[in-house]
Amino acid sequence: VGLTKQETEGRAEAHITFTYNKSDTAYGASIEGHDGFVKVLADPETEEILGCHIAGTDAATLIQEVANAVRSCAGVDAIPQSIYVYPALPEVVHRAFGRSPV
16 A cells, blocks of 8 residues: 555655564464565654555455555554454554554
C-alpha cells in the first residue's frame, strides 16, 4: 500500500523505515509459514503513513488494516492504539507500527 522505499528516496521530504519480522511474534513463531515481515515507511514530521509492505503468508489479509488507515488519513500511531487479541496473526502489524520512532 502506498509508496515504495525507492519512491520515497526520490522525494524532498524526509522519511523513515522500520520493519518487524513475523517470526518475532508469538503467533508467527508457532505456525507453519511463519516467514514474512512488515515494512513501514512514514514521514517523521507529520507521522503520515507513506507506504507499508507485507510479505509472507496471509499478507493480503494483513495489509487491509493498513489500507484502511491510509485511506482515512490516520497516522502511524493509529494502528498500535487499536485493540488486538493475543496471540493472533495481526500482531505483526501492531508490533511493526508500535516500533515507530515518530
